[in-house]
Amino acid sequence: MARTDSEKTPAMRLNAIRREWGLSAVDEATAQAQSKALAPLAKWLREGEDSPEVVIRAVQLLLADPELSGVDKRPAVETVIHQVSNLWANAGVEAQGMFGLQAMLLAAWPYDLNRGGFALAPLFDSAWEVMRGRTRQRAQINTWRQQVQVEDDGREDTSEIELDVPSLTPQAEPLTLPDLRPNFENLNKLRMAGQSVGTQVAEIISIVEGHKNGLTILARRLEPTLEVIPEAITNLVNQIEPALNGLLSQSRATQDFLWWGQSRYSQATRRPYRRIEDATERLWWMAWEASELALDLPADPAASFLVETLYQLEGKVDDQKRPLKVWLGELIPVLRNLHQTGQRTDTLAMSETLEELATEDALGLPVTWARLEAMNPKGQDSDIGERARKALAIDVDAPISRGDWAAWLFREALLDRRLHDEEHEED
Amino acid sequence: MPLPSPVRPLRCGNPDCTLPEGGRCARLAEFAEPLADCPDLAREVKSTSEAPSTTAPWSGRHLDPTEADRLLWRTPARLVGVLGPYNAGKTCLMTSFFLQLANGQRGTFPYRFASSLTLHGFRELMDQAGRWTGKEEEGIVPHTTVGADTSKPRHFLHVGLRPKDALDDRHIDLLLSDLPGEWVKGWTEYVDTTATERMNFIRRCDAFILLADAGALLAREGKATDDETSILIRRVLESTQDVNPRPPLALVLSKFDRIIQSVEPPPPEKRAERDAWGARATRLRLTWPALEDARRAGLPIEVFPVSAFPCALNQGQPIGVLDPFTYVMKHADSRERWSPLEVPIPEGVRGFATLRRWRDEHAA
Numbered sequence: 001m002a003r004t005d006s007e008k009t010p011a012m013r014l015n016a017i018r019r020e021w022g023l024s025a026v027d028e029a030t031a032q033a034q035s036k037a038l039a040p041l042a043k044w045l046r047e048g049e050d051s052p053e054v055v056i057r058a059v060q061l062l063l064a065d066p067e068l069s070g071v072d073k074r075p076a077v078e079t080v081i082h083q084v085s086n087l088w089a090n091a092g093v094e095a096q097g098m099f100g101l102q103a104m105l106l107a108a109w110p111y112d113l114n115r116g117g118f119a120l121a122p123l124f125d126s127a128w129e130v131m132r133g134r135t136r137q138r139a140q141i142n143t144w145r146q147q148v149q150v151e152d153d154g155r156e157d158t159s160e161i162e163l164d165v166p167s168l169t170p171q172a173e174p175l176t177l178p179d180l181r182p183n184f185e186n187l188n189k190l191r192m193a194g195q196s197v198g199t200q201v202a203e204i205i206s207i208v209e210g211h212k213n214g215l216t217i218l219a220r221r222l223e224p225t226l227e228v229i230p231e232a233i234t235n236l237v238n239q240i241e242p243a244l245n246g247l248l249s250q251s252r253a254t255q256d257f258l259w260w261g262q263s264r265y266s267q268a269t270r271r272p273y274r275r276i277e278d279a280t281e282r283l284w285w286m287a288w289e290a291s292e293l294a295l296d297l298p299a300d301p302a303a304s305f306l307v308e309t310l311y312q313l314e315g316k317v318d319d320q321k322r323p324l325k326v327w328l329g330e331l332i333p334v335l336r337n338l339h340q341t342g343q344r345t346d347t348l349a350m351s352e353t354l355e356e357l358a359t360e361d362a363l364g365l366p367v368t369w370a371r372l373e374a375m376n377p378k379g380q381d382s383d384i385g386e387r388a389r390k391a392l393a394i395d396v397d398a399p400i401s402r403g404d405w406a407a408w409l410f411r412e413a414l415l416d417r418r419l420h421d422e423e424h425e426e427d
Numbered sequence: 428m429p430l431p432s433p434v435r436p437l438r439c440g441n442p443d444c445t446l447p448e449g450g451r452c453a454r455l456a457e458f459a460e461p462l463a464d465c466p467d468l469a470r471e472v473k474s475t476s477e478a479p480s481t482t483a484p485w486s487g488r489h490l491d492p493t494e495a496d497r498l499l500w501r502t503p504a505r506l507v508g509v510l511g512p513y514n515a516g517k518t519c520l521m522t523s524f525f526l527q528l529a530n531g532q533r534g535t536f537p538y539r540f541a542s543s544l545t546l547h548g549f550r551e552l553m554d555q556a557g558r559w560t561g562k563e564e565e566g567i568v569p570h571t572t573v574g575a576d577t578s579k580p581r582h583f584l585h586v587g588l589r590p591k592d593a594l595d596d597r598h599i600d601l602l603l604s605d606l607p608g609e610w611v612k613g614w615t616e617y618v619d620t621t622a623t624e625r626m627n628f629i630r631r632c633d634a635f636i637l638l639a640d641a642g643a644l645l646a647r648e649g650k651a652t653d654d655e656t657s658i659l660i661r662r663v664l665e666s667t668q669d670v671n672p673r674p675p676l677a678l679v680l681s682k683f684d685r686i687i688q689s690v691e692p693p694p695p696e697k698r699a700e701r702d703a704w705g706a707r708a709t710r711l712r713l714t715w716p717a718l719e720d721a722r723r724a725g726l727p728i729e730v731f732p733v734s735a736f737p738c739a740l741n742q743g744q745p746i747g748v749l750d751p752f753t754y755v756m757k758h759a760d761s762r763e764r765w766s767p768l769e770v771p772i773p774e775g776v777r778g779f780a781t782l783r784r785w786r787d788e789h790a791a
Contacts, residue, residue, distance in 0.1 A: 021503075022499070022506075022630065022631035023496070023499055023500060023631070024492075024496050024499075024627060024628070024631070065597065066502055066503060067502060067503065067597040067598060067599055068596060068597055069596045069597065069598050097500055097501025097502060098501075098502070099499075099500060099501055099502050099503050100500040100501060132762045132763050133760065133761070133762035133763075134503070135672065135761065136503045137503065323765070389594070389596075395765075397594060397765050398765060399765055399766075
């Protein structure tokens with residue numbers, strides 16, 4: 001049976017990518033050098049489980065169009081190059097060039113990890129939707145996207161819980177008890193002989209007396225087992241409780257999210273969404289509040305639910321497409337106004353990790369970039385399209401619908417909230 | 428001890444000295460040769476190991492397969508296989524393409540010249556082409572030779588392109604194969620494994636430009652050229668049968684100026700149709716069926732009559748040279764194109780918006 005991508009080794013995957021991207025086969029020495037060079041990259045990527053910034057930078061590198069001018073000088077890309085360049089140079093592998101670097105990154109990706117930082121990778125999905133060209137890479141990137149989509153939804157999987165219950169089988173020699181069966185044949189004979197009841201009772205007592213030793217042995221053997229049972233039950237409860245709590249909390253989160261969708265009420269502005277006149281502000285609050293409720297829910301269905309709720313509220317959400325830069329141009333003044341008028345600015349505060357990463361390089365993060373622009377007291381609302389083009393390195397002319405834009409807002413808000421949660425767990 | 432030789436730019440601590448600016452030394456009376464002897468002049472002589480290399484990391488001539496591979500690792504360069512028999516005009520086509528591009532004569536070609544790793548190679552070809560007086564018997568550019576060192580041949584030309592669209596900030600590398608006709612022949616005829624191995628790049632090609640001498644192909648005695656061309660088309664088809672998406676194929680009928688008096692090419696949209704060429708099509712007894720088979724196999728096909736050097740450089744312009752390149756790049760660099768943003772113009776508005784409405788109405 002052919003191996004799936006995730007089962008192959010990084011070196012095997014790199015060879016497959018080389019073939020698919022039309023790069024000529026390398027000799028054995030080069031292949032060995034490349035395998036060696038993949039190891040530090042794979043090691044660095046695996047750190048992403050506990051360090052989300054690794055995953056964010058890696059996804060940004062893959063998002064970057066390798067033909068875009070100056071893309072290899074962007075901080076997001078240089079971060080990855082910096083991790084491996086020395087080791088690669090020693091291995092004789094060229095670290096220059098985005099195309100090869102992206103091939104190496106796809107080959108070294110730890111496909112077996114989908115928790116922690118790796119659960120953030122699917123939150124870049126909206127950015128992938130506006131990718132243009134890149135014909136040679138597209139199939140491989142789509143395969144990678146499908147594999148990272150296997151998202152950890154935060155739900156405790158009860159099928160995988162292994163209960164630590166002590167064995168109740170006494171660790172002793174097999175118990176050999178004397179025959180405890182009353183000798184009914186004798187009893188019957190006595191009854192038949194017409195003896196008195198007293199005689200019969202005496203006979204029974206003597207039978208019981210005869211088996212006393214056996215009963216004593218049985219009680220002694222049961223004693224340690226009976227002592228272990230309460231401990232076992234406590235252990236069992238301790239193990240089941242978090243799983244049950246997880247399920248209950250999941251159920252509660254789902255219930256809250258459904259209730260939000262039905263009520264269509266903004267807790268942040270304390271009014272129904274339909275009463276928020278500005279369409280951009282309404283969309284922002286919907287996405288922002290939905291992300292709070294969907295923190296522990298699978299992201300894609302939650303994004304879909306948000307768009308469905310938007311449809312219930314506004315009608316068609318997919319009929320008119322507008323360039324990304326136009327959506328951004330509307331969002332920044334609204335966020336700036338919210339920020340300046342002090343309306344719920346506490347809820348708009350960004351996670352430190354995301355702020356730091358996006359300030360350095362916001363490649364593929366338009367919503368985060370817009371929030372940073374809005375928070376900047378010296379920020380301007382002019383030339384947003386041109387500035388966004390430079391800052392985001394994605395196609396800001398790509399036409400997207402209001403529904404898709406809502407999903408984009410939601411995904412990036414969720415990215416921020418998950419990073420925020422991570423920071424506070426660390427605290 | 429003699430002072431080290433001065434290096435420019437010079438600096439002098441003496442406020443009266445203007446020597447570094449090309450003037451005179453303030454202590455000229457003390458030193459007959461102040462540049463060599465004056466101790467006030469600051470001199471920095473870098474050791475040779477610290478001095479930046481003045482040599483570019485590439486030779487500027489045709490790229491060898493290793494250099495081409497390295498480029499293909501760095502960027503998703505578009506590799507175009509320019510193939511044809513001996514004397515079909517492959518190098519002439521590429522030289523003329525480069526001349527037009529470098530001169531800013533882009534025509535319909537939606538890219539502008541941005542860079543070249545083989546500038547020296549192009550320059551040699553241009554120099555030769557510039558010396559051509561227009562006589563048919565003279566060679567326009569030197570024939571691409573097999574060369575002495577066949578193990579490491581240098582047969583790729585490079586052009587860096589930038590899209591015409593001002594919002595498209597990409598740098599696209601274009602590699603063009605410039606091979607001797609003998610090699611192409613050896614490959615099509617399965618001469619030996621070496622002939623096949625040195626053409627391994629074919630599978631990586633994003634597009635093909637196949638050349639055939641129009642005069643030889645459409646002449647009564649053009650059977651041999653017809654045969655060669657059809658075999659070449661079928662060989663390309665065979666070598667790319669599992670390549671997806673299917674690479675486009677532009678058949679260039681070169682040196683068309685030599686037969687333009689007797690053959691009028693059909694309109695551009697009909698050039699790939701056999702019937703449009705009338706009686707001349709019957710002379711392509713093998714080429715047309717090969718083209719039709721390739722089209723059935725999914726390869727986009729187009730035919731281009733081209734004249735790369737219809738006359739000496741100072742006497743006229745090439746004809747149709749950019750068209751096959753425009754065609755192959757349309758496929759090799761296919762991207763979704765967004766329609767321009769439509770901003771409604773309010774009724775009764777004056778000023779620039781009025782001009783825009785006028786422009787839009789007249790453009791329509």
